[in-house]
Amino acid sequence: MKKNIAIIGSGFSSLAGACYLAQSGHAVTIYEKNSTVGGRARQLKKEGFTFDIGPTWYWMPDVFERFFKDFDKKTSDYYELIKLSPAYQVYFGINDFVLIADNLSEIKNTFEKIETGSGEKLEAFINEAKNNYDIAIKDLVYRPGISPLELITFETAKKINQFFSNISKDVRSRFKNKRLVQILEFPVLFLGAKPSNTPSFYSFMNYADFGLGTFHPKNGMYSVILAMESLAKELGVQIKTNSNVEKIEVDNGKACALIVNGNIINTDVVLSGADYHHSETLLDQKHRAYSEKYWDKKTFAPSSLLFYVGFDKKIENVEHHSLFFDVDFDVHAQDIYDKPKWPDEPLFYASFPSKTDENSAPKGKEAGIFLIPLAPGLNDTPELREQYFEKIISRLEKLTQQEVRKNIIFKESFCVNDFIKEYNSYKGNAYGMANTLLQTAFLRPKLKSNKVKDLYFTGQLTVPGPGVPPSLISGKLVAQLIEKYS
Structure with missing residues (x-):
């Protein structure tokens, strides 16, 4: 039976949900509080530069293809995908970095040069990770929790x-070199928790990295x-x-209306594809499934x-994606x-999309995120933001052996208050709720409200978890x- 469905927010999960519901014949309307769609994945355009405000990594291309295939489409019907080669680089000291190639064979060689015997160990590890990927991404994550x-x-x-061991223990039992350990622990950071708190099964992220590559x-x-x-508009979504x-x-006991800009x-x-906690605050207290105490205890x-x-010159000695683990x-x-606090010495990540994409910056200039x-x-x-910009720009100059500070045309910042x-x-979280053992699958906040009929949630605080493909x-x-319950 055709229903009127109102969706809050227009991020990846909301847009995906809208497409599937419209395909099933429902009348779907998305309400987005900001002036453009995308939720956390918006754009900043300034002085000829274009920046992704939110996600900048495109991993798990098969998940995107699977989404569009559900509508008899392909990603190439809408956008061009470029495989990055190298995928990224990791800095450990002055002019001291490891390049991660776009194929496992070269990555094995890189590992072998750093630690004898690690090449074969890496191949075995990635084979296991692929097996986990096939189980998780092709099956388990498509279950509703x-x-x-x-x-x-x-x-x-x-x-x-x-499920009862962790990534850190698993990696460190096979690889002794600290650099290799850090490189292999890096992908699970996308899941929002420390490697020591992330179940070993999540090594499928390593296959996403080394096996499938970065785009x-x-x-x-x-x-x-x-x-x-x-796609949503083609399907009739407003x-x-x-x-x-x-x-x-x-x-x-039934969700029956929204108040939008004062109108019923x-x-x-x-x-709701908006932040789950915020979405529940839109309900009267008695209709909320989770208390403030519940949210405060979560990781x-x-x-x-x-x-x-925006830089007025090209930046040297960096790749499209560069990690600074010095x-x-x-x-x-x-x-x-x-013990949450502002870090004295932060790791940081830098993306220079104009290394790959000429549309990211005017000719001869560089866009840096x-x-x-x-x-x-x-x-x-503002004072803390400025202090930390000075920290990282000084490190960037030192590690890559160049001056860039004087070449800054402008800079914009985004932090906790903006989130x-x-x-x-x-x-002000950026990635949702971490995927720890006790926050996996059925232990995450539910897609379907257990207090209010015809009220549902989607996005990175619910199933399956943080990241664009999971959304x-x-x-x-x-x-x-x-479709099943309403």
């Missing part, structure tokens, strides 16, 4: 120990948002920007301090997860639940 039985299959039963959609990650927006949802109305919008089903993925910088990883991790992972909920001031203001993000999957899962 309703029951613990979803995790019990013939394949997962054989890997039960991997760049021409014109940036926002091309994917525009593709999904285009998208209303500058539409702030102020309340979810409930009548007789009646609807049959409400789906959230980091927030970030981001800078978008300081102690464990100390920075403690400052995020154990810098990210420092931070604990959510920290005090965020809260722009996305109603709980404590696409989350939209599909919630659409299936709506």
Whole structure:
């Protein structure tokens, strides 16, 4: 039966959910509080430069293809994909870095040169990671997180120990060189927790990295948002920007309307792709499934301090994606997860999309995106932002042996306060809720409200978890639940 479905927010999961629901014949309207679609994956354009404000890594291309294939489309119908070669580089000291190639054979050689015997160990590790990837990404993550039985299959039963060990222990039992350990622990940071708190089964992220490679959609990650927006509109979805949802109305235990910009919008089903915690604050207290105490106890993925910088020259000795691991990883991790504070010596990541994409910056110039992972909920001031920009730009100059500070045309920043203001993000988190053992699958906040009929949620705080590919999957899962229960 055709229903009117109102969706809050227009990020990856909301757009995905909207596409599936419209395909099933429902009348779908998206309400986005900001002036453009995309949620956290928006764009900044300034003085001929273009920056992705949010995600900059395109991993798991098969998940994107699977999404578009569900609508008899291909990614290439909407955007051009460029495989990065090298995938990225990791700095450990002055002019001291490791390049990660775009294929496993070369990566094995790189490992072997650093630690004798590690090449073969890496191949075995990635083979196991591929097996986990085939189980997880092709099957498990497409389950709605309703029951613990979803995790019990013939394949997962054989890997039960991997759910009770962790990535850090697994990697360190095979590789002794600190650099190799850090490179192999890096991909699970996308899951929002320390490697020592991330189950070994999540090594499938290493296969996503070394096995499948790193890509760049021409014109940036926002091309994917525009593709999904285009698909949604083709399917009949209405998208209303500058539409702030102020309340979810409930009548007789059923979600029945939204209050948008002061107006009552009646609807049959409400789906929120906005921050889960914020979405529940749109309900009267008695209709909320999770208390403030519940949210406060959860392990959230980091927030970030981001800078978008226009340079008047090309930056040397850096790749499209460059990681700066020249300081102690464990100390920075403690400052995020154990005793939250601004880190004294932060690791940071830099993206220079204009290395690959001429549309990112005017000719002869460079677009730079810098990210420092931070604990959510920290005090965020202009003075602190400036202090940390000085820290990382000084390190960049020292490590890459060049002056760049005097070549800055402009810089914009984005941090905890902005995540809260722009996305109603709980404590200003950037990536949602971490995928720890006790926050996996059925242990995450539910896609379907257990307090209010016809109220659903999607996105990185629910199933399957943080990241862009999981968000696409989350939209599909919630659409299936709506079809089943509403």
